[in-house]
Amino acid sequence: MNSMRLLQACLLAFLLASCTSLARPPGVHPHALPQVPGQVSSAAWEEDMQRFAAEDAAMPPPAHAIVFIGSSSxxxxxxxxxxxxxVAVINRGFGGSELRDSTWYADRIVIPYAPRQVLLYAGDNDLFSGRAPMQLQQDFRAFVQRLRRDLPGVGIAYISNKPSPSRVHLLAPQREANALIREEATRLQVAYIDVFTPMLDAEGKPREDLFIADRLHMNRTGYDLWRRTIAPYLAK
Structure with a gap:
């Protein structure tokens, strides 16, 4: 009976090893594979990356442009x-993304363009999903370090978390995250663009007139405010 159980255990171990080897590309050590769940908030962004690649193939983007990257805003x-x-600009926003997603996909939608400047907007989705302000600070640092590894001279600007009527419960963590990232941006010599303050009304609440019906995404008035706020920071 003991011999039979030993044989069954060996057979099970063999089958598990076989399945594991088939689950990864040949010749690739399991620890070398990217741990996607720990790096990006959704594997669905791969569809956006393929769409961007198709657009680039059909119409190559301008060289040394300014790349705007981040979430749905x-x-x-x-x-x-x-x-x-x-101004030559490239829009590489992918809706619903978090800050760490932009870092993960920088190899595909930032680095190849050799931009002269990168403007990043990401963070409020992160807080909404439960990430802490300090995690955003760390994710921001990782984003800057990733870009400067291959693009040491690139200009970088961070657009602060915006206040939205539908996420008014996040105002406190947004303020904390913005303050931490602003401090980090100063240390890393990155421009920090404050859109949070001008998007509040006299009572300190998000301005309803800046948003469409979902009270999360901006209307034309909101984007006009962003345009005026961001313009002075763009590389000449």
Missing amino acids: IRLWDTLAADFPG
Whole structure:
């Protein structure tokens, strides 16, 4: 009976090892594979990356442009080029993304463009999903370090978390995250663009007139405010 159990255990171990080897590319050590769940908030962004690649193949983006990257506030900025006439811009926002996602995909939607400047907007989705302000500070540092590894001279600017009526419960952690990132940006010599303050009303609440019906995404008035606030920070 003991011999039979030993044989069964060996057979099970063999089958598990076989399945594991089939689950990864040949010749790749398991620890060398990227741990996607620990790095990005959703594997679904791969579809966006493939779409960006197709767009680049069909119409190569301008060299040494300014890349805007981040979540839906960037993705939905469909007047970005018109709002900054005479400036070569590339919109690489992918909706719902978190700050760490932009770091993870920098190899594909930032580094290849050799931009002269990168503007990042990400963070409020992170807080909404439960990440802490200190984690955002760490994610921001990782983003800057990743870009400067391959693009040591690139200009970087961070657009602060925006206050939204639908996420008014996040105002306190947003303030904390913005303060931590601003402090980190100063240390790393990164520009910090405050859109949080001008998007509040006299009572310190998010301005309803800046948002569409979902009270999360901005309308034309909101983007006009961003345009005026961001313009002075753009690389010439």
